[in-house]
Amino acid sequence: MALTRSRTSPRDRARSHDAALRYQERTGQPPPKPPIVALKDATVVYPGGHVALERVTLEIERGEFAFVVGPTGCGKSTLIKMLIREVEPASGDVMIAGHDINGLPLAKVPHLRRRIGTVFQDFKLLPNRTVYDNVAYALQVIGEQRSEIRRKTPEIIRLVGLQSKIHNYPDQLSGGEQQRVSIARAFVNHPPLLLADEPTGNLDPETSIGIMQLLYRINRTGTTVLVVTHDRDMVDKMRRRVIALEQGRLVRDEHRGGYHDESTREFAMRLRSEMEVAERRVGGWDLDIDEDV
């Protein structure tokens, strides 16, 4: 699953194909896929000399659900921006699914972004489009057939529980609803990697749990989910991998065990009880219906 159109020459590709075949002969198993995200000594320096990320090295495997935490200004958002090539690292390697995106030609950047779903803290919805059109735009961008757009868009909007608001404009929605539109747009292409920058930043605890539940469900379809947040409480309850940044440096990277196989419903119930939030259904939003989407 190549995230970007390969920049390697045909000869290089043939060579890596040979290597994969040899690996298979030797071990009798298909070669391991490269991690979805691999950073090596990635350093980002903003104009003016501010070092936002300093020699960050980490790997995120396919299918993982990981958090990036840290205080404001620690470089969390810069990490996301670097992964979608909004900023370029000053040094070090940034590999997405085995491809070095550092130095990716500007014309190829849109193709990278189409394979990475991104959820922004400020939603970044198009203000003059309805919920439907906002989600459909992500499909129009990749040149999807109109019939496919008509099929997929309502489906994903139903998944995030907004079918009753499908023709509303973003300014007619609450923050939580806008965030769900943003998630729907990020996930409608079924990207292998979903990045969420403070997805619960401006939301109340109950709505936040709903958003987390949605991200967890997306993760269960096999998509790698990387959530940036400063909500330590939420992170502690989730019991997933936590990558902590401080002043641009990686200070902690721990995998926590347990709860990996819980269903979305169990997940939500546990979160609610642990965070002492009473269960409450938000207008028509029932995430427990299609469990196996």
Added chain:
Amino acid sequence: MSRIVFFVSEAFRALRRSAAPSIAAIVTIVVTTLLLGVLVPVLKASEDKAQDVRDQIGLNVYLYDDATRSEIAALESKLATLEHVESVTFISKADAVPLLQGKLEKKSDLAESIGELPSNPLPASFAIDIDSPNNLGAVSAAISSVGPSGEPKPISPIIEEVKDARQDASKLTRVTGAVKIVLIVLAVLLLVASLMLVGNTIRLSIYARRREVEVMRLVGATNWFIRWPFIIEGVIVGLVGALVAVAILWLGKVTVVDPLSDSINLVDSLSTMSFLPLVIILVASAMCVSALGSGITLRRFLRV
């Protein structure tokens, strides 16, 4: 195909959603096109007039009435061998009448009255075409040099007078030249001003949507995917603006210029440029400017 439909519908959506900036852009295009629509024919007319005057430059050699045929033939061959002379045409007394009548066509009373004269007052003459207006003096001097005491010494005794339209011509050329320069300077200034105005209007309307462009970039739209609707929008704005301007020009032509040109000779030259090519040029250039303006302005917002 479905992509083109998508781009066009995106362009119309944008025009609908931001009506005020779109109307501002259309009005600027209308004004610019109107200016062009008035200035281009005026410039064209003054250019035509100047060309007319230049074409008329030549020499007329008037002969005495008592010149014999052999003298005339000898002079003709002499004139034809002079340097810078392109052609020599003999105009007999009888030929001169219809020629003058032709020139006076507009003033038909005068033309008729020439025919009513008891005898033909017009002299026979040679009309000499010269390769360039600059050589007029040289040829004139070759035909009739000025003697030491000031009286002309023509190369043949049958020459009564050598006349060139030089004084008239140079005066006319000077005047039309000055008019042309003033008009060109005015036109260029107005054009630059209105192009900047168009550019500014487009920039404002795109600036209002810069966040939208940024979001498009972040969800993986290619630059051209973002740009096409803007360009189509520019084409539509240019087309509508130009059509409105053309309608106003046409009204002006029908109500003001056409009636005037019937009665006043000078206005006649204003309509030398036919309306259709002018319309095509105006509409095409308005659409190009507007579309290019949108496309180029957008560049600044595509570097996300």
